[in-house]
Amino acid sequence: MSTLHTVNKSPFATGSLASCLAHCKDGDAVLMIEDGVYGGLSGTAVADLVQQKTGSVAIYVLSADSEARGLAAEKLLQGIKGVDYDGFVDLVADHDRTQSWL
């Protein structure tokens, strides 16, 4: 049993990403969408927080959103994977529930 969490806010604007990471469990997945993709950047004030989780939680960014915002793949934290909308659909199907951190 596992959960897909989606985060659509910049971590520099709200506490949604921090709260999501504080509540997700080992084996869960976190998908950053819309402005949430900024949470996947390396070298930021929240990068350590995110990086620490990549061992126990699978972290993804929605590639359409990171590309739209000009985030090059090499600017993303190691261990973060890009997925397209089909991948988003698979993640929803593969986890028992989806929780949106609005």
Place this chain on the structure above:
Amino acid sequence: MSEIKKFLYVNRKAPYGTIYALESLEVVLIGAAFEQDVSLAFLDDGVFQLTKGQSTDGIGIKNFSPTYRALGDYEVTKLYVEQESLDERGLTLDDLQAVVYEDEDDDWEEKPSIRVVNRAEMADLMADQDVVLSF
């Protein structure tokens, strides 16, 4: 509809500044008629929804905080409030209004609906649901 699902309503936003808290409550009230296994989670700024002493005359918006006290009548009796979210905001349980229900399985004894849980327990609760609705 014989299947009973576990529904969790996640409240992470403060009241009045935006409509989410009120419209979340409206879903809970309608949803009660469907006789599912309903829990409400209050964390982050959502804990502000339950504070005592809300008085909205000055802003001209309806004060819906008394509605939480009526949830027991709708058999919505599980309001989980996160301790860490209270702590971060300088709140204690005493700052929240009392919400109670009458337990039909225990001679209608009046019991508190608000259950304070820690963050790990909140995470367990979230992971134990069929449907999570976020507001």
Place this chain on the structure above:
Amino acid sequence: MKFGVVISEGPYTHQAADTAYHFVKSAIAKGHEVPRVFFYHDGVNVASRLSVPPQDERHIQNNWTALAKDHGVDLVVCIAAAQRRGMLDDNEARRQGKDASNIAEGFRISGLGQLIEMGIQTDRLVTFGD
């Protein structure tokens, strides 16, 4: 698998209705069912047939209407949220004594019970909001 979708922010200001649209299209293309999309909070504004975006922009309402037509997706607009925000179908406009309605083809106005029912009847529920 059956997916239920909630959209809780309005068009153009927020990306929610766009992301949800791409998600639903992908889900259907991959062979999943999306029996219903429920519009709540400012999401009800997606249903306005009076929206006239510039021609070089996507037309969010038209996109949804086409999805409803092509794939039978039931687009349900919450009546309580809709009435607050001036979204009325013909029946409601008459009942409320208003001189116009504005719900686009493919959308229908109904109660919050449709949201709960969607949660009960689908395998997954995904919320797009802000």
